Amino acid sequence: MFADLIIINASNIATCADNQQGAGIIENGYVAVKDGRILEAAAGSPSQNIINSDTEVIDAMGKTVTPGLVDAHTHLVHGGSREKELPLKLKGVPYLEILKMGGGILSSVKNTRDASKEQLKAKALKSLNQMLVYGTTTVEAKSGYGLDFDTEVKCLEAAKELNGEHAVDIISTYMGAHAIPQEFKGDTQGYMDFMFEKVMPYVADNKLAEFLDVFCEDGVFSPEESRTIMQKAKALGFKLKIHADEIVPLQGAELASEMGAVSADHLLAASDKGIEAMAKAKVTAVTLPGTSFYLMLGKYAQARKMIDAGVRVAIATDYNPGTSPTESLQTIMSFACFGMKLTPEEIIKGMTLNAAYALDRQQEVGSIEKGKKADLVIFDAPNVDYIVYHYGINHVDTVIKNGKIVVKNRQIV
Ligand code: IZC
Ligand code: ZN
Numbered sequence: 469m470f471a472d473l474i475i476i477n478a479s480n481i482a483t484c485a486d487n488q489q490g491a492g493i494i495e496n497g498y499v500a501v502k503d504g505r506i507l508e509a510a511a512g513s514p515s516q517n518i519i520n521s522d523t524e525v526i527d528a529m530g531k532t533v534t535p536g537l538v539d540a541h542t543h544l545v546h547g548g549s550r551e552k553e554l555p556l557k558l559k560g561v562p563y564l565e566i567l568k569m570g571g572g573i574l575s576s577v578k579n580t581r582d583a584s585k586e587q588l589k590a591k592a593l594k595s596l597n598q599m600l601v602y603g604t605t606t607v608e609a610k611s612g613y614g615l616d617f618d619t620e621v622k623c624l625e626a627a628k629e630l631n632g633e634h635a636v637d638i639i640s641t642y643m644g645a646h647a648i649p650q651e652f653k654g655d656t657q658g659y660m661d662f663m664f665e666k667v668m669p670y671v672a673d674n675k676l677a678e679f680l681d682v683f684c685e686d687g688v689f690s691p692e693e694s695r696t697i698m699q700k701a702k703a704l705g706f707k708l709k710i711h712a713d714e715i716v717p718l719q720g721a722e723l724a725s726e727m728g729a730v731s732a733d734h735l736l737a738a739s740d741k742g743i744e745a746m747a748k749a750k751v752t753a754v755t756l757p758g759t760s761f762y763l764m765l766g767k768y769a770q771a772r773k774m775i776d777a778g779v780r781v782a783i784a785t786d787y788n789p790g791t792s793p794t795e796s797l798q799t800i801m802s803f804a805c806f807g808m809k810l811t812p813e814e815i816i817k818g819m820t821l822n823a824a825y826a827l828d829r830q831q832e833v834g835s836i837e838k839g840k841k842a843d844l845v846i847f848d849a850p851n852v853d854y855i856v857y858h859y860g861i862n863h864v865d866t867v868i869k870n871g872k873i874v875v876k877n878r879q880i881v
Pocket of ligand 1: 573683788790
């Protein structure tokens with residue numbers, strides 16, 4: 469069998485295979501691709517038996533190959549931006565205080581309701597292009613800036629259409645439980661009933677989202693309310709995610725474990741018991757160190773403790789207009805390293821295989837192993853450590869999606 473494409477002479481290949489230590493590094497090797505899938509990856513040179521005149525050969529001398537990056541937590545589709553809140557933030561007004569004043573998420577809700585689907589798609593498309601150029605080939609996208617029926621559906625449809633139109637694969641999450649909209653102010657139960665009766669069945673029936681996520685936080689949804697929402701979601705066939713223990717410790721990690729969530733995200737204030745429960749229930753931790761930085765919280769999720777406890781730790785951007793306005797997982801690598809003290813190999817695995825686990829896509833993407841999707845990034849860096857060490861710039865040279873070159877010399881082709 470002849471390969472369609474082979475990357476040769478790669479100085480490092482981070483396979484991120486599950487059974488390997490660290491990022492499963494192969495030195496001086498090649499990766500062969502056939503029919504959009506990984507054919508083989510190994511040290512040395514490929515056998516001439518898999519190369520013919522139709523095989524495209526890329527020389528990656530001095531470069532590093534990783535799986536396509538997987539961004540397991542973003543709020544991709546939204547209207548507007550929140551740079552006007554910077555002075556408030558700098559004055560020290562807390563995030564949850566700005567939300568209480570009708571700003572924060574609720575100001576993004578207004579902008580999202582005011583935008584047409586085409587406008588939302590155009591804005592999200594720009595972000596998807598940025599992501600791709602920075603090496604992301606799979607992204608999770610939450611709704612949650614509409615809250616009313618029409619706008620939630622508009623945002624989920626926008627994500628679904630973009631998934632069909634753009635190289636980046638989009639996995640959708642319904643997050644109506646992101647805030648209580650102004651029209652239900654003081655009536656959280658009323659808003660929950662509205663979601664249960666009107667929105668969730670429609671989203672499930674029309675396959676607009678695979679996951680459901682809840683913002684379990686002081687002043688947003690209590691642990692009891694979050695549990696009820698998750699139970700309803702489960703009954704409708706949604707897989708579960710939860711914004712857990714982001715700011716105030718509310719035993720969100722324990723709740724995620726009890727409910728069998730696929731992931732629990734944020735976890736800055738997770739308890740030791742919660743971390744143990746996650747290990748036992750095999751809930752993937754999605755850490756979002758860019759958000760810790762941006763909220764100036766002065767602390768990060770205890771990723772080392774989680775890894776030592778046997779929790780699978782993913783790392784994502786949390787791309788959103790309020791607490792992490794960046795599409796770049798490479799930027800987040802710096803915070804994961806210097807904030808959470810993770811090693812570059814742990815970081816790469818956290819943004820590939822472990823992130824795939826957080827999206828229940830571990831069979832399809834996240835590692836360079838025979839049969840998986842040929843989603844690959846060639847970084848202009850001699851090793852994985854260098855990508856993290858030399859921070860603040862884009863090291864991507866080439867991105868391959870489903871076996872096809874989609875970014876070359878940092879440009880979308
Ligand atoms: O828009 O503030 N934490 N949701 C929960 C967010 C941050 C996004 C936002
Ligand atoms: Zn989030």
